[in-house]
Amino acid sequence: MKFSIQKDRLVGSVQDVLKAVSSRTTIPILTGIKIHASDDGITLTGSDSDISIESFIPKNEGEKEIALVEETGGVVLNARFFNEIVRKLPASIIEFETSSSFQTIIRSGHAEFSLNGQDADEYPHLPQIDDENVFKLPADLVKTLIRQTVFAVSTSETRPILTGVNWKIENGSLICTATDSHRLALRKTTAEGLPAGEYNVVIPGKSLTELSKILDDTNEPVEIVMTDNQVLFRSKHVLFFSRLLEGNYPDTSRLIPEEYKTKIELNTKEYLQAVDRASLLAREGRNNVVKMSSGESGTIEISSNSPEIGKVTEQVNSISSEGEELKISFSAKYMMDALKAIEGAEIDIQFTGAMRPFVIRPLHDDSILQLILPVRTY
Amino acid sequence: MKFSIQKDRLVGSVQDVLKAVSSRTTIPILTGIKIHASDDGITLTGSDSDISIESFIPKNEGEKEIALVEETGGVVLNARFFNEIVRKLPASIIEFETSSSFQTIIRSGHAEFSLNGQDADEYPHLPQIDDENVFKLPADLVKTLIRQTVFAVSTSETRPILTGVNWKIENGSLICTATDSHRLALRKTTAEGLPAGEYNVVIPGKSLTELSKILDDTNEPVEIVMTDNQVLFRSKHVLFFSRLLEGNYPDTSRLIPEEYKTKIELNTKEYLQAVDRASLLAREGRNNVVKMSSGESGTIEISSNSPEIGKVTEQVNSISSEGEELKISFSAKYMMDALKAIEGAEIDIQFTGAMRPFVIRPLHDDSILQLILPVRTY
Known part of the structure; x- marks a missing residue:
């Protein structure tokens, strides 16, 4: 050579x-x-x-x-x-x-x-992948799909299938789902270029994180080929192969509540910063848990308490608030991860009770959904 | 309150x-x-x-x-x-x-x-320091004095006095010296504002590193007060106190050779980059050692060798070269630290033999000197 x-x-x-x-x-x-x-x-x-x-x-x-x-x-x-x-x-x-x-x-x-x-x-040979079933998505969309879901995969090997993100294609739409069984991130797209056929694969979270670093932030097409045990992402001069996780991904659709008892609309940034501040003291306590309560006035209160260090309370004005009064506790980290993944300037959160999972969505956008299980403290 | x-x-x-x-x-x-x-x-x-x-x-x-x-x-x-x-x-x-x-x-x-x-x-009281013997130096000069010496202090507590930088004032000049007994960094200044009296203190390296982070890169004066066991640096709104190290700093002046057998003038950046490249392989071997040899042509050769990984050789043109031919080995890290501390675009290195300490100085500038002990490998 x-x-x-x-x-x-x-x-x-x-x-x-x-x-x-x-x-x-x-x-x-x-x-x-x-x-x-x-x-x-x-x-x-x-x-x-x-x-x-x-x-x-x-x-x-x-x-x-x-x-x-x-x-x-x-x-x-x-x-x-x-x-x-x-x-x-x-x-x-x-x-x-x-x-x-x-x-x-x-x-x-x-x-x-x-x-x-x-x-x-x-040197080991790369997987041989048949070019029959290729479909294309823009690179920046692939990056967004990854960014909005991959943080929610499990880091524990107890259920290996949960360390991956489920990519499911049917009826011309792609649904990406990740969950560690305490929270769930879901992103859907019906972008042009999706195949008519059905695919259901689980891609390791680590693979998607590395892929995301390699792809450019442009709308150049990425060719995607899914086989039984491998997925290939092909951009201009780079081939990215990942093995798939074996096993069936759990059916998560039934976890997502279809009704709510309390619905609160909030400014994403204001709410995120208030949770971030409350989490400063929550980190010392158990599990980084903050409390949220809603009153009749439309104001919600975020609070946290660490006996050794002190306590914090903050009022956040909601855009609107309807339904039952609420007292709930949740992981500040999960909430911040979810809010950062959502691109909208305004969100709504739908609660069905203090011990039931709740759902965060950007206003006027059904393509992304973040679900969090609360923590029992009240 | x-x-x-x-x-x-x-x-x-x-x-x-x-x-x-x-x-x-x-x-x-x-x-x-x-x-x-x-x-x-x-x-x-x-x-x-x-x-x-x-x-x-x-x-x-x-x-x-x-x-x-x-x-x-x-x-x-x-x-x-x-x-x-x-x-x-x-x-x-x-x-x-x-x-x-x-x-x-x-x-x-x-x-x-x-x-x-x-x-x-x-809360403990701060040291009480008498304002009698104050002198002033510009903040950016104090930062430079620190940057050009503090990296050479010892990190081992075997001889605690060597973990500090010696600041010695006499005859209107300040000499800052640091050594870990394998290399030595010396910086001298006769800046206006130095006192007529004599001072000889050893300031912990860690204190100087932190002080350097606080001072601005301006020529605003810093007031300095030295006592028997404390030094105070005072800038506009900040007081910085450090305890001094106890004991006598060794007399290092006799370590610095006054004559040479080989003298080589080099472009600082070219030489630094060549040593840096050679050190890539040296890191794997013992002590990060690279070899340098000079021939008659005025070209010097930097090389390094790691049996497992491979070897590297590089020719560097000297500006001038006089005296005996030379084969010497030294720590690439010490050489790179010394070269980075020197501000001049061109340096000379004066050698007095393969096993004797050698001295690096910027051309036409006597205020800074870096000394390194070679390593026996030839």
């Missing part, structure tokens, strides 16, 4: 594939990045066997030469060192040359590194 | 005094910040008994009212909570009111906190 390449393009690609590389892998070769030079350009691959990322750098882009391949071939180089080295190289062009023993010379300006490489043929 | 105050001014002062507060103190009241309202304004105090910081907020500044004191008095409030609370309060004015049991109400907008306070009379 022998080629030269623009430094800035290589640095960008290394950053992308590095997101799949874990230092804690049990398969030694996966601590490396696979570099492959073909007649078309350079391909980098990183993987922790759950996630695999492949980034392609074409030889030319329009008139501009990005890489010059003199000899095709491949090698695997230690990911951490490779990343640090390429970022710190002095010149804008980097040359690579691998000998038969996989020793790889990296040259740039007056600096010359010689790294011990490994045989690229020993 | 009862007063109201501008939020932004209070937040700034809390940030300053918080730098002296440690959560690991053995004196419980020192986990708090002392707040005192007098007829002139509000004084905040934080201390870990080594460092004490006092910040004063005047009642008025010109025409502008900053604080309104209705009842003088004081209280001690938990530093961490107090800091988080004031930063997150909703309105631009904050009201304080302390009851006889030190319970303190903090009110802002619709939010009301009630914090358990402690008796301000129980």
Whole structure:
């Protein structure tokens, strides 16, 4: 293998594939990045066997030469060192040359590194995915779907299926659901490009978090292919593979109450800041719990109490308030997570009692819903 | 105690005094910040008994009212909570009111906190420092003196005196010296404002680091008062006290060689970047050691070698090179620390042999000197 390449393009690609590389892998070769030079350009691959990322750098882009391949071939180089080295190289062009023993010379300006490489043929193959059932969504929508749901996945391995986000496609709409059994986040879209067929997969939360970091904030299409045990997201020059979680995702639709006894409309930001302030003292107490009560005047009160430190109370004016008076306690963290995920400037919260799950929605928008189970303190 | 105050001014002062507060103190009241309202304004105090910081907020500044004191008095409030609370309060004015049991109400907008306070009379008194021997230096010079030396203090308590920086004033010049016995940093100034008398103190490195964070990057004067066991730095509204280290600082002047066998002039940035690249592989080996050799051509070579990862060599052109050929090994970290402390674009390094300390100075500037002991590897 022998080629030269623009430094800035290589640095960008290394950053992308590095997101799949874990230092804690049990398969030694996966601590490396696979570099492959073909007649078309350079391909980098990183993987922790759950996630695999492949980034392609074409030889030319329009008139501009990005890489010059003199000899095709491949090698695997230690990911951490490779990343640090390429970022710190002095010149804008980097040359690579691998000998038969996989020793790889990296040259740039007056600096010359010689790294011990490994045989690229020993690197695990990426999943083979059939291109039959491809659908497309804009990159920024995919990022939003992830951001509004992934925080609610379970971090405990007690029920592994809950560490993923359920992506369910039917009747031309996609519903993304995450729950850790104390709260639930749901986001729905009927965007153009969704397939007519039915799909029901559970994508690990960690995979979606890493995918989100790689996608651009543009409406460029991302191609998505779902198989029985893998999902592939393909943007311009990057392939992102994730394994799927096995098992059936619980039916969460029956958790969402359809009626309410109290409904309160609030300014999202004012309410979020009041909960945030109350949580300052709640953190010391048990479970970061704050209390909320509504009176007849339309004002609600947020409060919290830590015997050692002190207490806090705050009045928040509601936009409107209807139904029964309410006293309820909930996790400030869950509430803040939910409010941050909602994009609307105004929300309504629908309660069906102090010990029943309650639902937060932006006003005039049915595409997103956040549900939280209260905590018993009153 | 009862007063109201501008939020932004209070937040700034809390940030300053918080730098002296440690959560690991053995004196419980020192986990708090002392707040005192007098007829002139509000004084905040934080201390870990080594460092004490006092910040004063005047009642008025010109025409502008900053604080309104209705009842003088004081209280001690938990530093961490107090800091988080004031930063997150909703309105631009904050009201304080302390009851006889030190319970303190903090009110802002619709939010009301009630914090358990402690008796301000129980808070340790700050050192009493006589104003007789005051001298002044510009704040930005004090910051530079600290930045160019403090990184070289020892982090080991084996010789406690070496954890401080020696400030020695004689004949109208101030010499700041720090050494961990593997390297030494020295910075000299003959700035106007230095006293005629002699002073020789050792200021804990940690104190100087915190002081540096509080001082502004301006040439506003800082008043300095040195006593037998305390030093006081006084800027506009902040008093910064530090205890001094006890004992005699070693005489380091005889460590600095006065002659050389090899002298090399280099571009600081090019040389620093080459050492940085070589250190990428050196980190894995023992002690982060890189090798440097000079030949007849005026080119020097930086190299490093890690049997498991690979090796690196880089040529750096010197501006000039005279004397014996050289092969030497040193800590890349010490070299990078020293080079970053030097402000000049060009340096010279004077060597007196592979196992003798060598000296780095900016060209045409005698005020700063960095000395490093080499490592035996050749």
